[in-house]
Amino acid sequence: MIITIDGPAGAGKSTVARQLANRLGFAFLDTGAMYRAVAWACLQRDVDFSDVDAVADVARTIVIQFDGDEVLVDGQNVSGEIRTNDVTAASQYTAGNIEVREILVEQQRRIAGDADVVTEGRDQGTVVFPAAEFKFFITASPESRARRRQEEFAARGQNIPLEQVLADQTDRDNRDAARKVGAMKPAADAIEVDTSDIDADAVVQRLLDIIRGSA
Numbered sequence: 001m002i003i004t005i006d007g008p009a010g011a012g013k014s015t016v017a018r019q020l021a022n023r024l025g026f027a028f029l030d031t032g033a034m035y036r037a038v039a040w041a042c043l044q045r046d047v048d049f050s051d052v053d054a055v056a057d058v059a060r061t062i063v064i065q066f067d068g069d070e071v072l073v074d075g076q077n078v079s080g081e082i083r084t085n086d087v088t089a090a091s092q093y094t095a096g097n098i099e100v101r102e103i104l105v106e107q108q109r110r111i112a113g114d115a116d117v118v119t120e121g122r123d124q125g126t127v128v129f130p131a132a133e134f135k136f137f138i139t140a141s142p143e144s145r146a147r148r149r150q151e152e153f154a155a156r157g158q159n160i161p162l163e164q165v166l167a168d169q170t171d172r173d174n175r176d177a178a179r180k181v182g183a184m185k186p187a188a189d190a191i192e193v194d195t196s197d198i199d200a201d202a203v204v205q206r207l208l209d210i211i212r213g214s215a
């Protein structure tokens, strides 16, 4: 069974998807980590992000693996490094690269295989797994998402004004939604869940109720 969870950054998608996978005993696939991994490898190799072929070559040649919560690129654990601001900023170029998307979409389908998977990203319900049994689109108000991200930064010792977090987030949302391929949007048959006023545990419970047919 495939369960897709799409939506914008900061809506609590990752936490919810991870917990849902745990509760169901399913595998969890973090597809954003794959776009980040390619961006990280490009930065390592000093690849010019405007050179779309060179960026695609990196995606074609690196080996991305998941080991529990760890992300490996060519055997190297990059779990922390792919979450830096530099990689976050650079991932717009890998996410916007049509060839990179084709390569990663194919890998995502291969990783899922025949397994029971909760997969999280932007295009999982629309492009990658259009026949998924359950599709969720997790959203929250821009302010509550920005506040959550600001708290995440603060936990890492970075104090960033809310206005700046909100402005960066709006830029990313616009780019995500405007992308020609793999744009962030709910699938026609996705169930939308707004997490502005409910915590992750309550969201997970709501999804479980829906999946188990009691909602």
Ligand code: C5P
Pocket: 009, 031, 032, 033, 035, 036, 091, 092, 095, 096, 120, 121, 122, 123, 124, 176, 182
């Ligand atoms: O979700 P996360 O912030 O880790 O995503 C990293 C980058 O990859 C973002 O720019 C996001 O738009 C992009 N992405 C994507 N398609 C996915 C998952 C993430 O384009 N399925």
